Amino acid sequence: xxxxxxxxxxxxxxxxxxxxxxxxxxxxxxxxxxxxxxxxxxxxxxxxxxxxxxxxxxxxxxxxxxxxxxxxxx
Amino acid sequence: xxxxxxxxxxxxxxxxxxxxxxxxxxxxxxxxxxxxxxxxxxxxxxxxxxxxxxxxxxxxxxxxxxxxxxxxxxxxxxxxxxxxxxxxxxxxxxxxxxxxxxxxxxxxxxxxxxxxxxxxxxxxxxxxxxxxxxxxxxxxxxxxxxxxxxxxxxxxxxxxxxxxxxxxxxxxxxxxxxxxxxxxxxxxxxxxxxxxxxxxxxxxxxxxxxxxxxxxxxxxxxxxxxxxxxxxxxxxxxxxxxxxxxxxxxxxxxxxxxxxxxxxxxxxxxxxxxxxxxxxxxxxxxxxxxxxxxxxxxxxxxxxxxxxxxxxxxxxxxxxxxxxxxxxxxxxxxxxxxxxxxxxxx
Numbered sequence: 001x002x003x004x005x006x007x008x009x010x011x012x013x014x015x016x017x018x019x020x021x022x023x024x025x026x027x028x029x030x031x032x033x034x035x036x037x038x039x040x041x042x043x044x045x046x047x048x049x050x051x052x053x054x055x056x057x058x059x060x061x062x063x064x065x066x067x068x069x070x071x072x073x074x
Numbered sequence: 075x076x077x078x079x080x081x082x083x084x085x086x087x088x089x090x091x092x093x094x095x096x097x098x099x100x101x102x103x104x105x106x107x108x109x110x111x112x113x114x115x116x117x118x119x120x121x122x123x124x125x126x127x128x129x130x131x132x133x134x135x136x137x138x139x140x141x142x143x144x145x146x147x148x149x150x151x152x153x154x155x156x157x158x159x160x161x162x163x164x165x166x167x168x169x170x171x172x173x174x175x176x177x178x179x180x181x182x183x184x185x186x187x188x189x190x191x192x193x194x195x196x197x198x199x200x201x202x203x204x205x206x207x208x209x210x211x212x213x214x215x216x217x218x219x220x221x222x223x224x225x226x227x228x229x230x231x232x233x234x235x236x237x238x239x240x241x242x243x244x245x246x247x248x249x250x251x252x253x254x255x256x257x258x259x260x261x262x263x264x265x266x267x268x269x270x271x272x273x274x275x276x277x278x279x280x281x282x283x284x285x286x287x288x289x290x291x292x293x294x295x296x297x298x299x300x301x302x303x304x305x306x307x308x309x310x311x312x313x314x315x316x317x318x319x320x321x322x323x324x325x326x327x328x329x330x331x332x333x334x335x336x337x338x339x340x341x342x343x344x345x346x347x348x349x350x351x352x353x354x355x356x357x358x359x360x361x362x363x364x365x366x367x368x369x370x371x372x373x374x375x376x377x378x379x380x381x382x383x384x385x386x387x388x389x390x391x392x393x394x395x396x397x398x399x400x401x402x403x404x405x406x407x408x409x410x411x412x413x414x415x416x417x418x419x420x
Contacts, residue, residue: 014334017333020293043326052317052329060334
């Protein structure tokens with residue numbers, strides 16, 4: 001099972017990019033080997049952004065955390 | 075830099091970097107001659123754009139520009155494609171068909187991926203270039219052709235000659251005026267001007283207003299490695315135009331591959347500046363830097379360890395020890411000796 005800290009560490013690397021554009025990403029919860037996040041601010045209502053960011057962040061999480069399974073954007 | 079508009083058709087952004095300016099100057103000079111040109115550059119660097127520019131700036135601009143991708147055709151098809159065939163030359167040849175050489179009469183024949191022309195066809199190609207005449211398949215009647223040849227390849231032609239995949243005589247026949255187009259990552263100052271150009275083109279095509287780019291997006295585009303070069307940038311711009319719904323392109327509208335693919339170590343990516351991973355091993359990183367630099371020195375020295383040691387300012391015996399410690403072995407002569415940047419990443 002993955003730890004909340006390991007997910008936060010990866011999100012911390014992504015965050016400056018989003019914050020530079022007036023957005024943010026918040027970790028809602030970790031269950032098993034999956035995580036749920038929420039997009040905040042700018043882009044949070046844009047469907048394109050949801051797809052791009054969920055794909056990108058999920059890839060980053062998989063690269064960094066062994067056994068990471070799924071990222072859900074809520 | 076924008077090429078002058080001729081006949082309202084040439085409007086090609088080449089870039090503002092010194093290297094592209096130099097190429098543009100040389101294209102102007104070369105466009106006046108009839109000599110063969112060979113354009114070398116990675117996939118997506120714009121070899122065909124340069125070829126069209128050569129054609130359209132020169133005296134042949136009112137004649138056809140005929141591009142042929144030699145990679146598209148099988149060994150046998152390429153012959154009829156280039157030289158044409160007579161009726162009855164083979165099953166299915168129900169009528170005479172002119173080849174691309176004939177179609178390009180008076181103009182320019184652009185042979186892309188010239189390295190994909192099989193050895194057997196290279197002889198015939200060479201004859202056509204030398205004698206300025208072609209014979210259709212199934213005919214012995216020579217047809218005089220007046221075409222300018224521009225060839226392009228993404229591979230190192232000298233290497234192909236060394237490997238026996240390209241005839242030396244054809245190489246020398248083609249290699250009269252060489253142009254080397256640098257990859258986009260080696261001329262990053264061109265990224266903003268190309269981005270603006272593509273965004274304007276796609277927006278105009280679709281009747282959309284040209285969107286603004288947020289500073290974070292500008293930075294991400296500038297940092298990405300662009301392995302697919304200008305073509306990849308063009309596609310990224312099309313995506314931005316298509317996905318942006320609010321008038322300003324923000325990070326969410328940029329392809330995930332560009333935004334986050336740049337995060338792999340050594341890719342100079344957008345996320346590297348955004349902080350460090352949870353923890354790193356200093357010894358491992360140093361070892362990586364060391365082995366990259368040793369590889370670079372060996373490449374530059376073409377495998378000569380004494381010269382590589384001199385480049386690194388260490389003793390020859392020390393270099394031997396370090397090669398063993400880093401687990402490096404084999405031949406390091408290949409590759410581009412200029413790519414020292416790879417050795418200095420991170």
